Amino acid sequence: MKRLFLLILLLISINSFAQKKQNPEExxxxxxxxxxxxxxxxxxxxxxxxxxxxxxQVWAISEKENVAKYSMRQFSDFMRTLINPARVIQERMLSSEVKIHNRIAMAWVPYTLDISGKFSHCGVDLFTFLKTDEGWKIATAAYTIEPEGCSHFGSRPE
Structure with a gap:
């Protein structure tokens, strides 16, 4: 009985320390x-x-006073709006979850975003990917803009 208990304890311990390995596509x-x-x-x-x-396409979702605002831009328009030497945008991935099925995939990525060194907001990026002959390409990016309530992402104290 004691040996069985030790064996079970050993198996639980090994399983607890096992890490999930990312596959090459992830x-x-x-x-x-x-x-x-x-x-x-x-x-x-x-x-x-x-x-x-x-x-x-890029989709942005924000909410003010319980009213949601949605905006969409083509990637080409999105890239044009980025060119501004006076500001630096730094986005940091807090965690990630990737799902893949055949030639389609998604990445769920909570993030924080600073503009010129100052906190702007946090949120979640949702990237959808399609696998092309050149590899995985981003088909859409959708993100939430959350200037407050970021502590649930484990990012910044409120």
Missing amino acids: KEILLKVQQFFDALEKQDTVLFKSILLTNG
Whole structure:
């Protein structure tokens, strides 16, 4: 009985310390998300064009006084609005969850965003990906804009 108990305890311990390994496609998708953040900070349209589908869209969702506001831009318009040497946008991934099925995938990414070194907001990015002959490309990016209530993301104290 004592041996059985020790065996069960050992198996539970091993299972508790086991880490989930990312498969290569998950790594590639998270690399594309990081490249998106890097392109945003560097205002690098060449990098954006290498990771985005040409006809993709960006959706922003914000809420003020319980009224939701939605806006959509094509990736081409989104890239044009980024060019502003007077401001630096830094977006940081807080965590991530990736789901993949055949040639479609999504990344759920809570984030914080600073503009020129000052906190702007937090939220969740939802990237949808399609696998092309060139690899995974971002088809859409949707994000929430949450200037307050970021502590539930584990990002900043309120």
